[in-house]
Amino acid sequence: MALGSLGSSEDRRSLRLILLDLILGLAGFCGSMASGHLFKQMTGHHSGQGLVLTACSVSCATFALVYSLLVLKVPESTASPRTALPAVDTVTGTIGTYRTLDPDQSDKQGVEGYPPSPGKAVPKKTVIALLFVGAVIYDLAVVGTVDVMPLFVLREPLRWNQVQVGYGMAAGYTIFITSFLGVLLFSRCFRDTTMIVIGMVSFGSGALLLAFVKKTYMFYIARAVMLFALIPVTTIRSAMSKLIKDSSYGKVFVILQLSLALTGVVTSTVYNKIYQLTMEKFVGTCFALSSFLSFLAIIPIGIVAYKQASWLQYGDIAEK
Incomplete structure (x- = not known):
């Protein structure tokens, strides 16, 4: 992600980072589609069960390590010099223009007719801290859901076999594709904070639906609702990179x-414990909790968005 940020301009950074995640998702999709079949082929040979998958994983990890050490190079930054005039984004329906999340730019341009007000300036460390909090809370929701999901699909009411589990994981990886398309579309007309909120609402709604899944088709509907779930953390990284x-x-x-x-x-420890305690009463408890956390993560992002709205009016952010 650091190399990707260095090798991209600010206005294209969100797209560059989500593109890296897209590559991850495509690889995961292929691996998940094949994993169930590979594991099933070894079922008759108990001593070697899982050996093929393990060998594939170790081989891929080794290749990635060698590639990182010998091939990857640190790119020259394409960011605009600090002395250059700042890029200004225009939002449809908004009078005037607003600055991107880059407090280090020297020009303090604001909306015409509203001069900068030092008293309204916002320390960039505060904004970074709020983005951190939003990312951590959202990650709580995502990790908890991902960890519990394999247990959920193996028990009643779904009771999936190995191949179905692989297909279910592959369905999850399609989120990488839809999130990429989402950023490609939304980045043309929305700010980073708006895209983050869209992703959080998408995941929270899907997690809530998962809590009440009874049939396989309902599971895939819930996963489809999560189509923008990858946008938040990636876009938070992009927003942070514009502040440092x-x-x-x-x-x-x-x-x-x-x-x-x-x-x-x-999260893994806590969620697995909660799942054990609630699976006989309400099996979707963990998913309902994830939905709550996902919507809770919107609060710090909303505060950042509010600060951005003040930049619209005062056009300044403190250099602290």
């Missing part, structure tokens, strides 16, 4: 990823 210097991309993304990883460990 090029040399800090790697550090900030590593901190964010570590935060998400630690959150994921805790």
Whole structure:
């Protein structure tokens, strides 16, 4: 993600990062489609069950490591110089223009007729912190759902076999494709915060539907509602990259990823415990909780959007 940010301009960064996720999704889709069949082929040979899948995984991971060490290079940043005039985005239906999420640009341009007001300036660290909080809460919802889903589909009322599980996972990876198309479309007319909220609403609604799934077709309907679920975290990364210097991309993304990883460990433990306690009473409890968390994550993003609205009026953000 850091290399992708360095190699893209600000106005195309969200699209570049979601494109990287799209490649991940396509690879995951192919792997998921094949995994159930490969595992089923080894069912008759108990001693070697899963050996083919393990060998494939290790081989791919080894190739990725070698490729990263020997082939990948740090690209030269394509970001505009700090002394250059800032890029200005125009929103249909909005009088005047607003600046992108880049507080380091020297020009303090605001809406015509509204001069900058230092008292209304917003520290960029506050905005980054709010984006972090939104990403972590949303990741709680996503990780919890993803971890519980394999257990959910194996039990009543669905009771899927190996091949059906592979197809179900593949359906999940189509979200990478639909999210990419979503960013491709929405980035032309919406701000980053708006795209993030769209993705959170998409996932929250789908998770709520999952809580009441009784048939296989209902499961796929719920997954279809989640078609923009990948947009939030990717777009949050893009928004953060517009608030920091090029040399800090790697550090900030590593901190964010570590935060998400630690959150994921805790979430997996808690959600599995909740699932064990509630599977006989209401099997969809975890999905309902994920839906709540997804909508809760909108709050910090909404605050950032409100601050952006103040930039419309005052055209400034503090350099702190």
